[in-house]
Amino acid sequence: MALISLLAVSAIIFWCVELLPGDAAERILGRNATPESLALLRETLNLHLSAPERYLTWLSNLLSGDFGTSLVADRPVLDYIASRIANTALLSGFALILYIPISIALGVITAINRGRMADHAISVVVLIFMCLPEFVIGILLISIFAIKLAWLPPLALIGQANGFGDLLRLIALPTITIVAAMSAYAVRMMRESLIEVLDSSYVLMARLKGLPTWRVLLFHALPNALGPAINITALNVAWMIGGVVVVEAVFEFPGIGRLMVDSISHKDVPVILAISMVMTGAYIATNLIADVLVILLNPKLR
């Protein structure tokens, strides 16, 4: 099933890229193109072959484990995208590490303080972050923490990092931006489902048994309330893997999303296809993991 999806995605993406005007040779030569140099370059890049021929060549190479060579960068696709995937994984990893406890904690706080000041305050802030596009959050953070206060560097130029602490400083602002944008949904989802669970009769039963509140929350209510939040998280993770393009652009972060955008503008088909495969694969995988987690948490589904 997953393999069929991957194959279908690759064919659709290839066809879509074919529909875009121009080709890699034109994009490489740009303003300096002459008919002779274009023809010569097309020949070297195999762009003179027909579209189905090129797709089938790509597919048969892929089946033997070869992702091909970037038309534009002239280096193996795998080597090219690996460092970008590592960077995106790094950023997403840090974001996730912050995101999970923050969303759960805020969700719990708002739910148990329902209707009180704490709930209103957090809900309003969360709503604001939900409405603001990531690039606005990013630019706001840059102007406050990097320009005004000069606490953190504005751009995530991770090539400049000198050690792990430096790296943390460099990716702090993009991480916070992603977390702010992502947790908004999760906090609200967490709050709603926890309120529902807290109102249920089995929680009342647990309370009546005389269990302390933290125990009721942690072992009785929370596991049942996590389900929807996990699904939201799966979507969020997929969004992150798909490249938080906007965040990467604002902070100049060399991630997979930027590479995808660049490759599309250069019409670098092998790179576009490889990234799509990786993204699709990751999407399928995160959804699978989320489903498994939800089943694990819910005895009724087991």
Added chain:
Amino acid sequence: MYGKDILRLSRRKVLACTGAALAAGPLSVALHVPKSWAQAKTLRIAAGEADGATGTMDPAQSTADPDAARINLVFERLTVLDDAFAAAPQLAKSWESNATGDEWTFKLQEGVKFHDGEAFTAKHVVHTYKRLLDPKTASPGASSMAAIDPDAIAALDDHTVRFKLKTATVEFPALIANRFTYILREGQPESELRTAGIGTGPFKVKQFVPGEDVSTFVKNENYWRPGLPKVDAVELRAIPEESARIAAIESGQIDLVWDLGRAGVAGLQKNPDIKVVTTRSPFVLTLSCWADTPPFDDVRVRQAMKYVVDREQMLQLVLRGYGNIGDDNPVAPWIEYALQAETRARDIEKAKALLAEAGHPDGIDIELFTSETTPGFIEMATLYQAMASEAGIRVTLNKAPANDYWSAVWLKQPFVCSSWSGRGADDALAAPYLSTSDWNETHWKRPEFDAFINEARASTDVAKRTELYQNAQRLLREDGGAIISIFPDALSATRANISGWKLHPQQSTKDFSEVEIG
């Protein structure tokens, strides 16, 4: 039941912790951090144009701005251009031509060494030019140097090279001071040229991988000009978002940037930690129409389109005063051979009369293509639309995507915004307006104009040559299809502790050898 639940949860916790640990493992491996950069004096540069995966260091294939910056760090040319675009020596000490200007002999610098220790001699020059002109190289620069006979480039001795030209070219030493003619080391394999070229320049390539954001260069300890370069290493990256570029220099993440917008510079000028460095440049911003396509095929329409422009206002509103006024002539007034004429003043009545004479008493409707690809295009087009409407020239703006503007719109649409980097008089006139040019963006083909240029190229007498170049400019100004109202300055900025930096008015030339930190 309760106890069982706790057990189950704790098992899950263990699972979760293991999962997190597994996920964190590869993350920490992913950090490959360059060491030993902290102590060395590293100049951190950010270009505005991102060439991404198309980046190259092969001079013959150089197209983008970061390409030119990298090539300038590593390679050198026989000649360079001074601020007025006249030829000055670099790897060539001196030069002379025969009486007819079709045979040129260059004396080379002695004692210059390539990065690998090989002595720089005439054979490397011969190799470089033969490769550049070889159709197999398919260099976009070959056509502009078609005058050189590739089979007659000869090394007379180790430090003398002779070029024979198919057509006489008096400006030959200036002609070869372009972005393609950097001297390569003969014997270096073709496959290395894109990423690891060996030159004679002030810096050596440490790492350059197309598509990766930073390229790094280290000082050439054996550089032939004494005392240079003044920094130990250079880090070059592209930051395409202007706001990000400005934030980076304001916070000190970057030492030197260019490609700044006029608004950005105005903001930076208030910051005491930043030095704004502007250079007068003959960079051309133009509105170009096809002189063979109605309604532009009537010279009176083209003139009316020129009369509607208020050039001073263009300068103030599009460039915020950072620039100079143009007079529909691509040769800026301070350039060698420039025509000195009174700037065309705005005259709406005259424009209306010309339009009426040309059979358009009710004005004309035209479509102008613009794009964000070059800063200033959108402002110039919008302002032109407003200025032209007063004379009954109704302009519809069509904003095209920036990423394929030069392949999909330029040379494909009859009325477009265009730009040309600063050039000397001959190149500025010939590249866009000669009828044989591949880039004839105005479809304006005048045998008289071609004759002026070709004759000027062959005249060894300076006065005669000046007159011919000026005749060509006069003809173009009156009859041509280019509306050139402004020459933007080149704008760059450095941290306050950086000295010795100036943008060269020839955009593809960037000399970092004298830049100093602290």
